[in-house]
Amino acid sequence: MMVASGETDWRTRQLVPGREARQLNQSVHEPAKQVDLLAKFESLCGEKLTVAQKKGLHCHNIAIRALTYGIMDKQMAQYYLREIDSRLKTSTRQAVLDSKGYIFEGQLASTGQSYTSMYYVFRGAGVYCSKVFDVGVAGVEDSMQLEKAVSEVVHSDQACPTLIKVLDAFRAGHHAVLILPLLARSAADLLAAASPGVVDDEATAYVAAGVLAAMAGLAAKGWCHGDIKPANIMLAAGAEKHVVLVDLGACTRFNEKLKEFTEHYALGLPKVASLQWDLACLASTLCILVGIPVKSLSVEGVSKYMTRLGDDLSFGGQLALHILKHLDMVDKVEQLRAVVWDEVMERVRGRLGEEHAATLAAWWPSPL
Ligand SMILES: Nc1ncnc2c1ncn2[C@@H]1O[C@H](COP(=O)(O)OP(=O)(O)O)[C@@H](O)[C@H]1O
Ligand SMILES: [Mg+2]
Structure with a gap:
């Protein structure tokens, strides 16, 4: 862990009464003055400063002098804040290097x-x-x-x-x-670039398999991803097509309350971490990729909409429908494999051929 040395030094001093009193006795009024100046600066530039920005201001002689003599206006405060930020960026970059x-x-x-x-x-x-x-x-x-x-x-x-x-x-x-x-582009980027209905069977098959396999890896350790959606699904560059689920910041232990999620992907499910939650989010993702609306709909609502499409339902839609129809049967990784994964692989084999099916089958987690 690397924190710039002395970063909290003068700030901490304000918070320790004994030390503060000692400082006043020694007629060192700097910290108290700096608190006033800091408050003045924050009110001038209209935002609270981070710890590092405070330290940056403290070391910025010209800004401190302008504040002390009361000649700083809002425009000047904002200018100095930008300057402090760019100095901080440079020093952080240098420290990381x-x-x-x-x-x-x-x-x-x-x-x-x-x-x-x-x-x-x-x-x-x-x-x-x-x-x-x-x-x-x-x-x-x-x-x-x-x-x-x-x-x-x-x-x-x-x-x-x-x-x-x-x-x-x-x-x-x-x-x-x-x-x-480093990965190339997200499924959200693909969607933004494609006209509706242009995201094809190969893309939806790869997204479905990549996310299911990642979900299995997480579930084997008791984790629900929580925020499966196109922006968190990356497509890798290169000759070998590859899908990666990113953003583990919303991960939640099974059966615990979810704190971070994108509501309309979960189709009204209770906000509790489960395989069903991740599966519903994957099904919604597939629907959105192939142009099926899901917003404000329940699992039943989306399933009915897709069933009504009959033979017109796209391949991605068929995968989504299979997932939604079997949500209640999946509680554990083994069921995820038997009820969803095997069926998805079978359909991929039928639609895209043995070569694609073999590529995707290799994505399922295996012991090291
Ligand atoms: N490894 C990566 N390589 C390239 N781009 C990425 C990578 N991981 C994420 N991204 C892009 O950055 C965005 C934000 O990343 P993410 O991890 O989802 O952060 P946040 O928690 O802010 O949503 C993603 O939507 C994706 O477009
Ligand atoms: Mg994200």
């Missing part, structure tokens, strides 16, 4: 949570994806630790090629960082 050897490049265009950003990262000749969390936001560090812990346990004794594997995790300044294999 010095201690970990990672070189951060530009940001990936991504549509995740507001407190995470995705970057390209180099190390040696390798190129990776880095998920950077702003730990100034409550609960965010826990979310990063959860992703790391779930990945570790799932990949500890089983090969689970369709679930994201966290390669490295560390703290840098006021950021927590995960290093991940």
Whole structure:
């Protein structure tokens, strides 16, 4: 773990009465003054500062002088805040390079949570994806630790090629960082690029198999993913087609209450972690990929809609319908395999041929 040295130093002093009193006796009024200046700066620029930004301001002589003489206005405060942020970024990047050897490049265009950003990262000749969390936001560090812990346990004794594997995790300044294999585009990107109905049988088959296999790897260790949706399903670049389920930040132990999810994917199921929850989210994902509406619908509602389509139901829709019809029969990994996976493989064999079926069959988790 790496936190810039002295980061909480002057702030902590405000919070310890004994030390504060001693400081006043010594006529060192700096910390008290800085609190006033900090409050003034925050009110001028209109936002609360993170710990690292506070430290950055404290070290910024020109900004502190302008504040002390009362010549700073809102525009100037915002200018200095941007400058402080860019100095912090540079020093965090340098610290990460010095201690970990990672070189951060530009940001990936991504549509995740507001407190995470995705970057390209180099190390040696390798190129990776880095998920950077702003730990100034409550609960965010826990979310990063959860992703790391779930990945570790799932990949500890089983090969689970369709679930994201966290390669490295560390703290840098006021950021927590995960290093991940770099993947190309998400199923949401595919959907945005395709006209309705253009996402084909191969794409839906691969998404279904990749997510089911990842779900099995998680379930074997007692975890529900919780937030299966197109934006969390990645398609890898390269000659060999490959699907990876990402974003372990919503993972929840079975039977516990789910805290983070995208409601309309779960088709009205109770908000409790289960294989049924993940399966319903996968079925909705497949529906959305092939242009079947699911918003505000229940499991029964979507199933009825698809059944009515009869022979016009697309391959992806057929897989989704099979999943929804058998939700109640799946409580354990073995049932997931017998009731859903085997049937999906059979249908893939019939629709796309033996070669695709063999590729997908190899994704099911196997002991190491
Ligand atoms: N390993 C990766 N390589 C490339 N892009 C990724 C990777 N993991 C996630 N992404 C992209 O970044 C977005 C946000 O990542 P995600 O892990 O879902 O974070 P959040 O918790 O913010 O939703 C994803 O929707 C996806 O488009
Ligand atoms: Mg996400």
